[in-house]
Amino acid sequence: MKIKLCVLFGGRSVEHEVSIITALQAINKIDKAKYDIIPVYIDKGGRWYTGSMLTDIEIYRDLDLLKRYAKEVVLYKKDDKFVLQNKKGLFKSIITDVDLAFPIMHGTNGEDGTLQGYLETVGIPYCESNVYASVLGQDKIFQKQVLKENGVNVVKYKWFFDKEYLENPDNIVENIKIDYPVIVKPATLGSSVGIGIAHNELELRECITDAIEYDEKILVEEVITNLKEVNISVLGNSERQELSVIEEVGSKNEILTYDDKYKGGSKGGKVKGMASAKRKIPAELDEKLEKDIRNQANLAFRALNMSGVVRIDFLIDEETNKAYVNEVNTIPGSLSFYLWEKTDKDYPELLDDVINLGVINYKNKSRKTTTFKSNILESFNGFKGVKGIKK
Numbered sequence: 001m002k003i004k005l006c007v008l009f010g011g012r013s014v015e016h017e018v019s020i021i022t023a024l025q026a027i028n029k030i031d032k033a034k035y036d037i038i039p040v041y042i043d044k045g046g047r048w049y050t051g052s053m054l055t056d057i058e059i060y061r062d063l064d065l066l067k068r069y070a071k072e073v074v075l076y077k078k079d080d081k082f083v084l085q086n087k088k089g090l091f092k093s094i095i096t097d098v099d100l101a102f103p104i105m106h107g108t109n110g111e112d113g114t115l116q117g118y119l120e121t122v123g124i125p126y127c128e129s130n131v132y133a134s135v136l137g138q139d140k141i142f143q144k145q146v147l148k149e150n151g152v153n154v155v156k157y158k159w160f161f162d163k164e165y166l167e168n169p170d171n172i173v174e175n176i177k178i179d180y181p182v183i184v185k186p187a188t189l190g191s192s193v194g195i196g197i198a199h200n201e202l203e204l205r206e207c208i209t210d211a212i213e214y215d216e217k218i219l220v221e222e223v224i225t226n227l228k229e230v231n232i233s234v235l236g237n238s239e240r241q242e243l244s245v246i247e248e249v250g251s252k253n254e255i256l257t258y259d260d261k262y263k264g265g266s267k268g269g270k271v272k273g274m275a276s277a278k279r280k281i282p283a284e285l286d287e288k289l290e291k292d293i294r295n296q297a298n299l300a301f302r303a304l305n306m307s308g309v310v311r312i313d314f315l316i317d318e319e320t321n322k323a324y325v326n327e328v329n330t331i332p333g334s335l336s337f338y339l340w341e342k343t344d345k346d347y348p349e350l351l352d353d354v355i356n357l358g359v360i361n362y363k364n365k366s367r368k369t370t371t372f373k374s375n376i377l378e379s380f381n382g383f384k385g386v387k388g389i390k391k
Contacts (some may be wrong), residue, residue: 111132
């Protein structure tokens with residue numbers, strides 16, 4: 001019997017369209033002999049839709065048309081089954097039951113633990129990292145704090161809240177104390193949204209103003225001037241990990257931008273996502289540096305309690321030959337399939353591994369005690385000392 005796999009994508013995020021690209025790439029490659037795929041598109045307002053038309057990229061050109069033909073649904077548990085129910089109409093019929101959820105979301109409200117928390121509340125098994133790992137993966141400040149504590153190399157950084165800057169910008173700028181150039185980032189976004197490089201104080205203030213448009217927490221980091229950027233993907237869970245080849249990524253800009261990642265590969269109406277970015281696979285690294293990157297990748301994966309397939313981005317200072325973890329992506333663009341192809345693991349096999357890990361993680365968690373059969377309220381005689389609370 002085939003597994004009924006609910007693939008979730010879209011969402012209330014500035015990376016909404018990127019999620020659609022990644023999800024449709026994956027849906028096209030998932031083994032249809034093993035899985036019945038149920039696409040669930042989450043629109044920018046947070047409404048859930050399903051329907052076979054959602055697997056066609058062309059439908060997303062006209063979202064009003066999409067919503068006219070797709071069915072708006074809710075996910076819940078009924079009679080020990082997880083079901084998608086029609087949300088509209090007098091008779092709210094069940095459209096299908098679901099065995100497993102596969103979130104392919106990028107950014108806030110999907111990759112950051114928000115959706116994972118909902119899936120945990122419903123109780124449905126799901127793929128990729130859990131709530132805690134997803135939070136650490138999305139919040140670059142939390143992430144750096146955990147990585148640093150666990151001996152992983154990170155660059156010098158400072159962070160602050162938007163309100164602190166708006167109330168006293170001079171004080172924030174004075175206390176950054178990192179030599180220019182610096183890079184300014186919204187703490188919880190991805191896909192290079194809201195990121196800028198500042199070479200002086202004026203540019204720093206401009207970059208902070210831009211980043212504040214997207215997030216309440218702002219990160220300022222040291223820029224590695226003799227820079228080489230490399231990425232590696234890790235597949236697994238706390239018990240076992242595999243590592244992909246290492247890629248070197250390049251850009252005509254000082255940083256790899258949103259356009260570099262997602263618009264550079266647009267041709268004839270087809271978008272290739274992260275797979276289209278300029279890259280060299282494998283990266284040209286000496287044996288010692290490659291070993292260090294692979295060791296740090298494993299350490300970072302474990303420290304952040306990741307699961308499924310992730311991508312870890314490194315910055316290399318070519319003058320010192322030292323590598324720093326830049327960030328960890330819990331649901332990477334294109335699910336980093338292009339890195340695994342170089343290890344003779346094709347995309348369908350990679351997806352199958354991620355799905356199997358979701359099942360394994362659910363079984364492992366199900367063995368843990370999460371509630372007690374006893375009820376301490378059985379002999380409860382009411383509240384004491386609370387007279388007068390109600391007026």
